[in-house]
Amino acid sequence: MSEIINPILRGFNPDPSIIRVEDDYYIATSTFEWFPGVQIHHSKDLRNWELLPHPLTRHSQLDMLGNPSSGGVWAPCLSYHEGTFYLIYTDVKSHIGPFKDTHNYLVTATDIRGPWSEPIYLNSSGFDPSLFHDDNGNKWLVNIVWDHRKNKNSFGGILLQEYSAQEEKLVGSIRNIFKGTSLGLTEAPHLYKKNGYYYLVTAEGGTRYNHAVTVARSQSLFGPYEVDPKGPVLTSKGKPELALQKAGHASIVETQDNEVYMVHLTGRPLPGSENCNLGRETSIQKAVWTDDQWLRLEDGGNRPHERVEAPSLPEFTIKPVPETEDFDGEGLSIHFNSLREPMSEEWVSVKERPGYLRLRGRESMNSNHRQSLIARRQQAFSIVAETEVECRPQTFQHMAGLIYYYNNRNYYYLCISKDEEAGKCLYIMSNDRGDYDEPLAAPISIEGWEKVYLKAEIEYHALQFYYSPDGENWTAVGPVLDAGKISDDHAELKKGGTLLDQGFTGAFIGLCSQDLSGRDFYADFDYFSYVERDNETQISHKTEKARYVAQ
Known part of the structure; x- marks a missing residue:
């Protein structure tokens, strides 16, 4: 049995968004104040990954002069529909204190290597935007709504609004479809459709050592969404013995043979410490759809593994990076x-x-x-x-x-x-x-x-x-x-x-x-x-x- 060794994207590569286009897999990750914006890695076997040219290379796509440290590009979402790649990202202008100035944009390309379009402004209501392409061709944006008011839940829920590709803007009413669970800090929404359900995959617990992945589902896009009764599908919380900590912020992909994999954020602390100087990295786990149509890790637990069974795909050979x-x-x-x-x-x-x-x-x-x-x-x-x-x-x-x-x-x-x-x-x-x-x-x-x-x-x-x-x-x-x-x-x-x-x-x-x-x-x-x-x-x-x- 061939194995995948985690993390698959080592060093600072957080908030992974994964897609498959025919035989090719792509992961987009956050870059924050570093330019160019958004890392995109490519693979054909989910084990070996190569860095592709960055999509946000021009000042007109990403103007970060004056942005604070750890502002800039948060949690990009990569998707593909009918020959076009869609990349959603946030440019964060401030994030300390009660307010967060978070501007969300969309760029597109017909080739993953570019060129990518000029940005289309979407909204500024919160961060972690994600684009969902429904079966009927409609496109929907989900993002967290940030609430600055005192004595309110700052992570105010997941907003849903339709995106019109013809008009290049958001249209229609705004709905708050999910307020999260008692874990709190509900963010990083991704929508999927499977088995007659809409599945909402979110991160909860914050992006440190209480991080977790929560899955909820509904037969209606607009909810209400029922939370998986087993609790978080993935977390390192309360498991200090694990090498992979901070497990959360996930997205899923199915292989050509209908195997399911979940990519997610992790951190590897230095020995005897909680400091992760390699930053938040990307790991992968094998998952399954259960008989009652819930998404779970293949072993039935919810802890991240360093070694994961690889899919039955030809090995993807990449050139080593020159030293x-x-x-x-x-x-x-x-x-x-x-x-x-x-x-x-x-x-x-x-x-x-x-x-x-x-x-x-x-x-x-x-x-x-x-x-x-x-x-x-x-x-x-x-x-x-x-x-x-x-x-x-x-x-x-x-x-x-x-x-x-x-x-x-x-x-x-x-x-x-x-x-x-x-x-x-x-x-x-x-x-x-x-x-x-x-x-x-x-x-x-x-x-x-x-x-x-x-x-x-x-x-x-x-x-x-x-x-x-x-x-x-x-x-x-x-x-x-x-x-x-x-x-x-x-x-x-x-x-x-x-x-x-x-x-x-x-x-x-x-x-x-x-x-x-x-x-x-x-x-x-x-x-x-x-x-x-x-x-x-x-x-x-x-x-x-x-x-x-x-x-």
Whole structure:
């Protein structure tokens, strides 16, 4: 029996929406403030997945300048009907406090690889929008309604409204079809039709350790919806021994042989911790329709499994992602992302100096606007990232280097700068829930160095920076830092019961440059390498966890 090893989409890939089009499977996941918007992965066997070109690549499709950290693209929904792909997404402009500004849009394409259309505005009543195509051709939008009023349920239920493809807008009356269960925080609605019933699959309990998948059904689209009497179909709640935690936010697909699979969100905490620095990932479970027409996991339980029976489909072979980006091509790898805006020649170029990536310094890491930062997801617990940098800082306001980044209030940064005493130098910046620090007692002088090699080694909790004059002889920089702080779980900040900050993304590792003086400072990077030291798609997380603890 062949198996699928979870998670199938490692690293920050939350809120999965899955579809099948003939023999091809596609999953769309959230990207939040990272550009381009929405990750779409493709497979033919549900085991091996390749990243496709992103659908939201233009400023006209996604304008996130000024968006807060963990704003931007929440919970996309991918669907397909009569030759057209439909992608629904939310652009979240604010999410802390009683109000959430959530604008919902639709783009379409006849080819999953694009080009995708300009967006059609839908509504702003809440997030997690999803499009359902009924048998008669009618299309219906469902989304959570957000209620800002005090002493009300903020997750105010699931709204349903018809979408007119001809008029390109929502039409008709708005109905609240489901208020959720006692688990609360009802969100992430997806509608399906099967066995004479409409099935509403939702997430409940919040997207942390109480997360769950709830299924309800009705013989009428408009309800009332009856909740599965067995309770959540999937959850990790109360099961701390499981490697896959935070199980929830699911969608379903049927194979060519009518086998049922459910993709869902999970998180893998670091050993001895609740911090998931790889972010919220996507896993898959095998499901069945029971004799009484409920959707359940195949084993009859509701816990997520690390290993799942694979469908009887031919193996889908994909090319491995190159470990090193030499910046020798016309553009950058699709695994690189920027913050809030598209990459442009104005600030990032592989043409100005062929064979190098030039990053022109712009705003600080605190900025919600124009940061010159490109990075890729951390997708394994044990990695090494390395680069070589050439730059000529003229002031302490010029900086460039290697950054381990969660958001603009949580990061570690090994940077090259200028100091009045040390001259050209290296130092580390740290930001912990907005508390800025510099872990080195004094800058390290590299005066006279034309180039410097920088490296970050991450082994589960531990982050160690290094530098070198030649890329062969390395010296550790500063103390071992806590990689677990670069996580959703640590980023969340409350004071006196009031939520001040929250995060929904994951750790990124990459390159950046700042010019706080406005003197046209830039840095040239010769390469960027990202190496995963453990093949975690083949090795059980429990085994790795035991190995780490033993060390």
